[in-house]
Amino acid sequence: MYYFKPLDPKDVSPRALVLSLMSSAFTAPQSISRLISAAALFDIEPATLRVAVTRLLKDGLLESPDRGVYKPGPKSKALTRRVQGWKDVASRIVPWNGDWLVALTGHLGRTDRKQLRLRERSLALSGYKETDAGFWVRPANLARGLEDHRADLIGIGADDGISLLRVSDRALPEGGRWESLWSTDELAHTYAEANDAMMKSLERLASLPCDQAARESLLIGQAVIRTINFDPLLPPELGNQDAFLRMVETMVHYNNVGRKCWQAYYTAMDGA
Template sequence: MPLRFKPTAAEDVSARTLVLSLMSVPGRRPQTLAYLSRAGGLFGMEPTAIRMAVTRLVKEGLLESVERGVYATGPKAAAFTAEISDWRNAPARTRVWNGGWIGVLTNHLGRTDRKDLRARMRALRLYGFAQAEAGLWVRPDNLRLSLGDLRAALLRIGLQDDALLIAICETALPASADWRDLWSTNDLKTTYEGAIAAMQASRKAAARLPADDAARETLLIGQSVIRTINLDPLLPEDIGDAALFRQMVSEMDAYDRFGRTCWDKIG
């Protein structure tokens, strides 16, 4: 399924997601429950929903209570914050492509367990694999991860333990089976351009919006762009528009700073 940029709808933001978005920022100071509840109100959330989300995050170690009604990131937040902020480093995860491929063989894994099948397909797509044939998923071998590290990363997010990864240095395929065509360059370019245009338009419009509306919009657009970055297949220049992808990431880095200033105004 091709990527399509679409801003997140306010009703699709959960209380948990909102709290994590506001708290899991490097250097974020402790925040009051009142502030978090007010932020929730911008998305139509009741204070009860925010309190429940905060309570659960404290139990998970992602938040901690520093005093009554005041919360900071918890002991398990460092790794989590690094993970959700890693979108900034997406372009650096790739190297120059030498024409080789990484393949994942899945025929022997079966398709009867629907839960395993969904987890497998999600893991493969998150790392940019596309299905070339029944039982064979491929991607350009342009990631900096070693084959072993890539396999370990896929296993952590749902690929079955007995999946087989192979490095493919040479292929002899029929003309109709060009693996480069498994990804649509035009779809990816349209997605990048849509994300960049949305961020630029949002920054121009913010000056005319009330502070609450501007803050809400930056979170909705920012989440959508970050999702787009994290789901990108990270294709080499020979297949995708890597330069435009880097521009989108750079634009998001600036937009993230802009969004923080908008949220500081409602603090």
């Protein structure tokens, strides 16, 4: 779920595009004309884009502070803030003393499929993995206190009834090592893949037409940001934290270049 894979233009739906733009570094409200210009890069018709915006408004994921202008809605603000915080990810981790965070979810039920998806997404976004016993765990190397962290989980979709524990001692059956829930080799590989994709893209963006440059920067940038946001933020004892932070540093630079690509594209469209 958290491994890097560049987005395919054909997989960019109107809904996903709008939500991506709303959670990007462009934090100002977006006009419908800008959204339509962005949609044109992915062969999404204006009428189709407008339908997606209307449905997002109905679902509370967008709101309109003025006619034809949109920003994240009440049901997406917490998640949008979480996604936008990728650049500050280093501030969310602290040295690990060996403790673990345990999220208890068995009592919450699984019949509400929509809520189940929201719960599992919030846990995945926070680096948890599910154990064979049915509860979720992660290393306790997050900077937020337990109560604040629980509030964060709820804010991005977890149930109000979720329970969190901090565990310092464990007695597990054979083969139940929590450390093995993450593939550190695959994580290291994904950091290298993401860095390589960004570096190769940076070499060619300046020579591309502004529409192609804007499209490529979104396809690669959003994929890297997703990789960052779904990373489990493992401590150095369990993963290659330095390689992860180098990927984030590269993405900060790539994001700045990508913003310029989009500004150039919008300027060209406004003057057309």
